[in-house]
Amino acid sequence: MREVVEKKVLSENDRLAAELRLRFQNENILCVNLISSPGSGKTMLLEKTLAAWPKDTPVAILTGDIQTDNDAKRLSRYGFPVRQIVTGGTCHLDARMIERHLNEIGFRGPGILFIENVGNLVCPSSYDLGEIAKIVLLSVTEGEDKPLKYPGIFHRSALMLLTKTDLLPHVDFDSGLALENARKIHPDIEFIALSARTGEGLSEWLNWLNALRQKISPQVAATRSLSSVTSK
Amino acid sequence: MREVVEKKVLSENDRLAAELRLRFQNENILCVNLISSPGSGKTMLLEKTLAAWPKDTPVAILTGDIQTDNDAKRLSRYGFPVRQIVTGGTCHLDARMIERHLNEIGFRGPGILFIENVGNLVCPSSYDLGEIAKIVLLSVTEGEDKPLKYPGIFHRSALMLLTKTDLLPHVDFDSGLALENARKIHPDIEFIALSARTGEGLSEWLNWLNALRQKISPQVAATRSLSSVTSK
Numbered sequence: 001m002r003e004v005v006e007k008k009v010l011s012e013n014d015r016l017a018a019e020l021r022l023r024f025q026n027e028n029i030l031c032v033n034l035i036s037s038p039g040s041g042k043t044m045l046l047e048k049t050l051a052a053w054p055k056d057t058p059v060a061i062l063t064g065d066i067q068t069d070n071d072a073k074r075l076s077r078y079g080f081p082v083r084q085i086v087t088g089g090t091c092h093l094d095a096r097m098i099e100r101h102l103n104e105i106g107f108r109g110p111g112i113l114f115i116e117n118v119g120n121l122v123c124p125s126s127y128d129l130g131e132i133a134k135i136v137l138l139s140v141t142e143g144e145d146k147p148l149k150y151p152g153i154f155h156r157s158a159l160m161l162l163t164k165t166d167l168l169p170h171v172d173f174d175s176g177l178a179l180e181n182a183r184k185i186h187p188d189i190e191f192i193a194l195s196a197r198t199g200e201g202l203s204e205w206l207n208w209l210n211a212l213r214q215k216i217s218p219q220v221a222a223t224r225s226l227s228s229v230t231s232k
Numbered sequence: 233m234r235e236v237v238e239k240k241v242l243s244e245n246d247r248l249a250a251e252l253r254l255r256f257q258n259e260n261i262l263c264v265n266l267i268s269s270p271g272s273g274k275t276m277l278l279e280k281t282l283a284a285w286p287k288d289t290p291v292a293i294l295t296g297d298i299q300t301d302n303d304a305k306r307l308s309r310y311g312f313p314v315r316q317i318v319t320g321g322t323c324h325l326d327a328r329m330i331e332r333h334l335n336e337i338g339f340r341g342p343g344i345l346f347i348e349n350v351g352n353l354v355c356p357s358s359y360d361l362g363e364i365a366k367i368v369l370l371s372v373t374e375g376e377d378k379p380l381k382y383p384g385i386f387h388r389s390a391l392m393l394l395t396k397t398d399l400l401p402h403v404d405f406d407s408g409l410a411l412e413n414a415r416k417i418h419p420d421i422e423f424i425a426l427s428a429r430t431g432e433g434l435s436e437w438l439n440w441l442n443a444l445r446q447k448i449s450p451q452v453a454a455t456r457s458l459s460s461v462t463s464k
Binding site: 002005009037038039065066067068070089091118119120121122123139141142143145146148149150151152164166167170171 | 234237241269271297299302323350351352353373374383384398402
């Protein structure tokens with residue numbers, strides 16, 4: 001009985017996500033969905049990303065949490081439209097929430113839409129939000145075996161960001177082993193190691209986004225290359 | 233429709249959990265349920281706890297993960313019965329899983345049953361497992377606002393363990409603020425700061441368990457005080 005309802009919910013979500021995906025394509029919106037455990041550094045990465053972003057390039061952020069609008073407050077300092085989605089207990093974002101809040105902020109492409117999911121390495125992986133790519137963050141404090149323990153999200157993510165690399169000297173963490181484990185689950189997963197604190201890997205991350213943008217919509221990205229941002 | 237099914241699942245779980253709670257009472261089993269984000273240090277804390285435990289005191293461990301039996305392998309080195317519960321996608325443990333695996337390992341009280349839940353700060357908080365106490369772990373790398381963002385689990389936990397305190401010199405984390413936030417959600421929550429790596433706070437944690445054991449079953453705990461363990 002429960003499985004039947006779950007399937008129905010997911011198939012309705014997939015239908016809405018397909019509509020969103022078409023809308024993103026038509027409007028030249030690059031939508032990425034950031035997923036991780038609580039406290040892996042999604043918000044801080046977005047802060048650093050927005051700080052480096054040209055102010056005249058359309059960007060919007062939808063950030064999900066069970067409670068509080070702390071993240072939206074942090075992210076709204078960078079001059080881009082930000083909307084907090086308070087799920088009130090729900091452990092993930094779904095396509096309906098994205099559609100509603102996107103309409104409310106009135107964001108139109110071309111541009112980039114960052115979705116910061118609820119901090120949870122399990123449930124958000126099942127919900128398609130119409131994004132072009134899921135991105136999983138894993139911090140160096142969490143242990144190398146997480147890709148094996150939480151295979152769903154590593155299987156579905158295009159990119160794995162290893163965060164908080166500034167803490168590597170202080171923890172027992174083998175980055176090579178973490179990547180090896182991730183590639184056991186998903187052989188083609190891309191990989192960037194970064195520290196939002198020191199700036200290590202940030203330009204690689206911005207270049208990754210720009211390359212994805214060019215792939216999707218060459219004429220848009222060419223007008224405002226992110227490589228010019230990272231070399232500032 | 234979904235809410236109806238959710239309610240039915242939770243009420244069936246509550247019924248089973250009540251049976252387990254009665255069984256734990258009758259057999260003098262102290263059952264605690266450890267919940268945290270992935271990588272907050274549940275397994276390492278249990279390893280240190282088991283290493284300090286008198287080998288003739290009955291202890292059993294049920295450890296949950298979406299995939300892999302890594303944790304059971306790590307925990308089985310200490311000479312106590314350990315059972316891995318692989319949920320295969322389910323984001324939490326439920327009372328039925330506990331009942332089944334407890335029967336399979338044939339654990340009888342008096343003693344202590346540690347349940348290490350799936351790494352997830354959201355979903356496990358809704359599932360009563362018949363435990364006498366939920367214990368939430370928060371590592372110093374995760375940010376002080378987590379109690380406000382994930383209020384459910386902090387509201388329902390008797391104890392908050394602040395873990396990985398050895399990393400405090402290397403992160404921007406205010407332990408006082410984290411506790412203040414937790415007590416906004418749950419004014420009576422108890423608090424221990426510890427580092428499984430350096431041993432800081434471990435004796436406090438063992439004493440906390442022993443005090444709880446004495447409260448539940450004075451005659452059992454008196455026969456084998458844990459204070460003798462921590463002063464070894």
